[in-house]
Amino acid sequence: MIEENIHFKSFIRFILLTIGFLCILTYITFQARFIIIGPQINLTDEAGLLHNERQIFLSGRTHNISHLWLNDRPIYTDAQGKFNEALVLENGYTVATLRAKDRYGRETKVTRGFVYAPVSFAGEIK
Incomplete structure (x- = not known):
């Protein structure tokens, strides 16, 4: 017993x-899930392809990053990881590349294309 x-x-x-x-x-x-996942970039306002204004704004939120670049130009986030950055469009097609890097050297990229067409020309395209 x-x-x-x-x-x-x-x-x-x-x-x-x-x-x-x-x-x-x-x-x-x-x-440790964010360390395992790596850096993340989420665009909040997905801008369309065709624009009739030369300046647009790319805004979004990042997670687990130490550095952020827009077309190889450093940009900054607030404490919550939010960003809002102006992009000047060239005549015709412009490619915007957001690149983020975490403290372990891992990178992620988000690439978007935009077409700038002035108002008089944009009316003819549609």
Whole structure:
């Protein structure tokens, strides 16, 4: 009878330690998810392809970045990772490349194309 009690207590202790270890492992994995995923760029206002104004604004939100560039020009975010940056369109087709890098050197890119056509010319295209 005493021997069964010892085995039962050992079994319960083993189960509790296993559950505790799994909880700690799950917590560590949950907290490290952004390190595992890497840098992220999300554009909030997807601007269309055709524009009749020379200046547009690219805005969005970033996660887990240390540096952010728009066409190889550094831009900055606020404390929440939001950015709003002006882009001057050249005549015709303009490519905008947002590039982000995290502290471990991993990079991600988002590329969008835009066409600038003045109002008089844009009316003829449609």
